[in-house]
Amino acid sequence: MSQQVRVRFAPSPTGYLHVGGARTALFNWLYARKTGGKFILRIEDTDVERSTQEAVDGLLRDMKWLGLTWDEGPEVDGPHGPYFQSQRLEIYKKYAEKLLQNGSAYPCFCSEEELEAKRQKAEEEHRSLHYDGTCRNLGKEEVEKRIAAGEPYVVRVRVPDKDYVLNDLVRGRVEWKSETLGDFIILRSSGMPVYNFCVVVDDADMQISHVVRAEEHLTNTHRQLIIYEALGITPPTFAHASLILGEDKTKLSKRHGATSVGQYALDGFLPEAMINFLALLGWNEGNDREIYSVEELKECFTLERISKSPGVFDHAKLTWMNGQHLRALSVENLLPMVEPVLKKEMPDEPRLQNPEILRKLVELIQIKMNKLNDAVEVAKSFLNASQPENEEAAAMISTDKSKDLFAALAEEFASCEWVREGYNAAIKAAGKTAGAKGKELFMPIRVKITGTCHGPDLVGILDVLGREEVLKRLRN
C-alpha cells in the first residue's frame, strides 16, 4: 500500500510525436494524475544512428502542447536521472556486469555473418529462428583468452528453461512456453546495450510501478520478465493497450495522412479535444459519455478499462469533437486562439486591428468552426467584398425587385441607428418599399454584401462590417 505510482513515457526520438505515442503518454499521465503519482519522461536514444536533437525538441514541444507535463525528465530532471538513455551507459554496463557475474548472461563470439547464415538455414529447414547456443557453455579460460585476444563479442542472456506468466492489467493472463525464446543479446559488440535490456534497467532504476505501453511490446515482456528475474528484481505491473490503426486497418502511419501531434496543432485542433479523442480511442468509462474535459478525465481514468482490441483513427470524429470543445469555449478564451490565426492569414485586414470588431467577429463565426483554422475561410467569406460566387447568386441580385430593394435599403441604412434593432428595422422597411419579404428579402441582401448564398448570421455580418462598408457594397 505504501508504493507510490510511478509511470513513464519512453519515446525514441527518431521522428515526431505521433498520435499513437501521444495516447500512450496520455494513459500514463492520466494514471499518474489520478493516483497522485509521478509521470516520468525518458528519452530512449540508444539508437545513435536514428536519434536526432530535432526529434527531441519536437517531442517536448508536442507534449507541452498537449499539456502532458512530466514530473521527472528532460528540462526538469529528478532524483533518478539522467533521463536520456544515451547518458546512462554506465548504469547498463553495471547491471550487465552483474548478470555476467551471476551466470545469467554470457559472452558470445559468433559473428553477425555466422548468425545470419544460421538464421537463413533454419528458415529453409523450417526450424525455429532462435540463437542455437554455440557460445552458451564455453569454458571460462577460453572466454578469457578470446576476450584478451581482442575478439569482439556480445553479451547474451541465458534463457532459463521455464515458462513465464504475465498478469497484464488489460490482457489478463498471458503465458509463454520456455522453448519459444532463444538466448538473446543485451549488449552489442560495441558495448551499447539493447532496448529490452535498457528498458528493464531503467524501469527498475527509476522505480517504475506500472508500465503502460502499446501492444507491440507485449511479446517483449517475455524477455523483460527474464531479465527482471536474472537481476533479482520484482517486475512492475504491466498494462498493454492495443494499437491505433489507419482507415485501412493497418497500423497508423504517415501514408494515412496527418499522424503527428504537431500537425494537428498546426491544423487548428485544440489540445483539450485531442486529449478527449485520444482518451476515448481505446478507453471508456463504461457509459455513453463522449465529451470530457482534461480535469474530468483525470478523475475517472482507470487502467482496467483500456480496451484490448485495436481501434481505427477516425478523423471525422476528431473534427466533430474539436467543434464541440471549440463551441464550449467562452469568447474570452476563444479570441486569443483565433486572433493569431486570422492575423497571420489576413495581415492587411484593418478590421482585425480593432478589438471591438474582432470580438464581434469571433462571436459571429464561433458556431461555424470545427477547427481554429476554419476561422480564416469563414471570415474571408464576408470580410472581403466579392462578386456573386455562382449563377444562382448572380440571379439573386439582378432582378428589378432586388435593385429597388438595394436602393431603398441604402437609404434606410444611411440614416438608421447603427445597432441591431436599427438594421433590422431598416431591412424591414426597405423590404416593404420593394415588396420583398422572407427569403426574397434576405437572400439578395446577403448576396449583394458577401457574394455568397450562405454564411453567418446576416445581422452579425452587418455589425462587423460597419455602416460605411455596407453602404459601399450596397451602392456598388
Add this chain to the structure above:
RNA sequence: GCCCCUUUCGUCUAGUGGCCCAGGACACAGCCCUUUCAAGGCUGCGACAGGGGUUCGAAUCCCCUAAGGGGCGCCA
C-alpha cells in the same frame, strides 16, 4: 514457419448468462427550427466473424476455423 494478442453497426464503443429480435456517439439520409449555411432537436439506416458445444436460456462460458495485428534483430 513458430509464438502472442484481437474480433459487436462503415468507424469509436456499451454490454461480464436472462433487463439485448443488442444501447450511445461519429459519418450518412430525412424532417423540424431558421433569411442562408452551420449549430441544435427529432427520426431513420446499420453489427454480435463463421462453425460446433455447455445451458431452460449465450454477444457474454468452452473448443475449432477464419481474418487482422504484433513479435521471433548487434531497431525502439
